Amino acid sequence: MKQLSLGALLLATSSLPALAQDRVTIDFVYPYSSLFDVTYEAIMPAFKAAHPNIDINIRASYEEYEDASNTILREAVSGDLPDVTMQGLNRQQILVDRGIAQSLEPFIAGEADFQKDGYHEAMLSLSTFDGEVYGLPFSVSLPVGYYNMDTLAAAGVETLPTTWDEVVETCQTLIDSGVENPIYWDWAITGNWFFQALMWTQGRAPVEDGRINMDSPEALKTLETVKHIVDGCNMRNLTGDEAVSAFAAGELPLMYTSTSNVGRMMTIKADFDFETGAYPGIDGTPDGLPAGGNAAVMTSTSEDPAVREAAWQWLKFITSGEGAAEVARTTGYMPPNRAANDIILVDFYEQNPQKATAVEQLPLLRDWQAYPGDNGLAITQVIYDGLERIVTGDAQDMEELQEELTEEIDDLLPRS
Structure with missing residues (x-):
């Protein structure tokens, strides 16, 4: 209303x-x-x-x-x-x-x-x-990193991570210092945006010539990176709103999501030093971001x-x-x-x-790419479900998950 x-x-x-x-x-x-x-x-x-x-x-x-x-x-x-x-x-x-x-x-x-x-x-x-x-x-x-600088400083973290390996290392440092909930990586954000971000990070378009590159080496690396973040950081299965609230309360020191929440965060956050940082890459600076x-x-x-x-x-x-x-x-x-x-x-x-x-x-x-054909929204849901299986621990073998997702997506693509 x-x-x-x-x-x-x-x-x-x-x-x-x-x-x-x-x-x-x-x-x-x-x-x-x-x-x-x-x-x-x-x-x-x-x-x-x-x-x-x-x-x-x-x-x-x-x-x-x-x-x-x-x-x-x-x-x-x-x-x-x-x-x-x-x-x-x-x-x-x-x-x-x-x-x-x-x-x-x-x-x-x-x-x-x-x-x-x-x-x-x-x-x-x-x-x-x-x-x-x-x-x-x-x-x-564009996706960015949100950082509680007070919590990072208390744990002895002096520099912001620039790669996902460094993010996981930072998580481990935070966990060792007593932080129970170190990170949220916004896997569930609308339109598979973060899946596409990891693809573009490697310089590979998620969609090419009417096909989705789910069977590519870059897609496998994407799935493996998601699992690395989830497992290495003990990431909880929060909703986006729950993560924003936890970060604002000073309970979540690392959050990777859209820059869209920055204005809101500056208004609702508790009394701590809040900074944003560039979105990490896999091997260095991302080649692109959606x-x-x-x-x-x-x-x-x-x-x-x-x-x-x-x-x-x-x-x-x-x-x-x-x-x-x-x-x-x-x-x-x-x-x-x-x-x-x-x-x-x-x-x-x-x-x-x-x-x-x-x-x-x-x-x-x-480009934040649309999936081809009338089943574009259904394909979005397939990828969402696959990412959720990683976050909940239901999927352990990323090559097997890649094959399953590729098959499901191919069934939804337009036929010549």
Whole structure:
């Protein structure tokens, strides 16, 4: 009900008067209300000042990106699509393939100064299909390390780990010092993001030529690395929310997850020295890392040009300039354009070094890949189940697990 009340509030309030016949209302939906409510609340006054005749009706939020994708697919059948939806960067392809997402090229063509806000090319490419832009990236994240520096110092750890072997060594030092719960590696995060991170770390794309590289040496190394972390660090099977709470309470000294939680962590953490660090590699610096986050996609079925233009104005506003800067100010995500990162936020990262780590990793940015075909979500679940078997100790032989996962995935891939 929180999202509905927020939507009703935004729909009912306006800072400037406008004639009733000039007003336009668009429907908008986004995921992860606990992260993004504060962001849209911060954005709304400036948008209303610039566009007093446009009202934003915010629908109940999606739980996560899989829910966002499933909901949009259902609404396309029922004819109840929102005008603008925020979708995971790896979930746009299916909406494009099914004609649900609409090309933004006609709107971009009408914007003489569209490029002045300087969208990062690598970020914009995540929403580009067959040469046309279908979404504008809104919030972009990369995986980082979260560190309780007080606990590390008490255990005698002087430098942050840069490889997973060093992470396990750090865990052992913490365990020897009496820490019972040293680490959480966010294996369960949406879209197999951390599985893909370990693949990209080795320079291997998770998906190539319509196939998933589960039978590759890099995939076996990925599974072995997960097991090494779980076994070597005595990692407990926590949920992501449980891990965030444990870290904030000072009970969990190492956590590897999305940078998206940094802003929240700085607000809720207990009194300890909190730093972030670059995501470790397997043999050194990662060759690449998948970009997480979401993009604004137009899915309006309205035939009213005023509604579609209003949807474009909202979509453009939240992904550029001051609108995008609020992403960094209120969360740990990175804005998708240089105007926000390099100009508007010129002093921000110096004052908030915990949020700068992901920005420093931008040269490593790679695609957060969608799995091919109509069974993409089912493939996501297969890989999730495989990782869970490692975390719970059910799977011990990684070569055997690799063979099982490869067979299950191949059965779900499209046939020629």
